[in-house]
Amino acid sequence: MRKVFLLTAFSLLTPFVLVLTLSLLLYLCSVKNNLLTFSKNPRVAYAALPPESGSLKITLVSEDARVSVVKDFLTKYKSDLLPYAQNIVNAADKYNLDYRLVPAIAMQESNLCKKAPKGSYNCWGFGIYGKNVLKFDNYTDAINTVTKTLATEYKGKGLATAEQIMTKYTPSNNGAWADSVNHFMNQLTVNL
Numbered sequence: 001m002r003k004v005f006l007l008t009a010f011s012l013l014t015p016f017v018l019v020l021t022l023s024l025l026l027y028l029c030s031v032k033n034n035l036l037t038f039s040k041n042p043r044v045a046y047a048a049l050p051p052e053s054g055s056l057k058i059t060l061v062s063e064d065a066r067v068s069v070v071k072d073f074l075t076k077y078k079s080d081l082l083p084y085a086q087n088i089v090n091a092a093d094k095y096n097l098d099y100r101l102v103p104a105i106a107m108q109e110s111n112l113c114k115k116a117p118k119g120s121y122n123c124w125g126f127g128i129y130g131k132n133v134l135k136f137d138n139y140t141d142a143i144n145t146v147t148k149t150l151a152t153e154y155k156g157k158g159l160a161t162a163e164q165i166m167t168k169y170t171p172s173n174n175g176a177w178a179d180s181v182n183h184f185m186n187q188l189t190v191n192l
Helices: 002-039 065-076 083-093 102-109 139-157 162-169 176-187
Strands: none
Touching: 002 162, 065 083, 083 102, 083 139, 102 139, 102 162, 102 176, 139 162, 162 176
């Protein structure tokens, strides 16, 4: 009985599906022909197409990758120095110093200004001895002074690595200061 039912269903549905398929094919062919005829009309305006000018205009915006790396580092740690990333790189270039050193020391000394003495703009522990606190007028002045001093009084006198700088910057330290500064400098490395 089941075989009879399947044979009857197949016999009735096959012609219906065949007619439906042929109708759809004819419809699609007629639509395609209408589209071809429509597109050959020279008076048709295509609003979505750009005008042919024969030239291609490309605008490139370039940014120093070091600035982006410093910005990312300062953003990651939510530092007040974020608007000064370009200043940090510019000062490092001006004084021929590794651009990573100033933010790395700021991270080591004050958690990127979070633990700096209030109103001092001194994120580097620079000139802070006991109750004596060296204050700057603003972060730009601080960045420039710290960078210049590191370049002239440290690097200029043969103290270039974090370990060498530590001997004068924080002489009583057991090496952890240099390890931390190196760690933060590694985070600031440009990967090209």
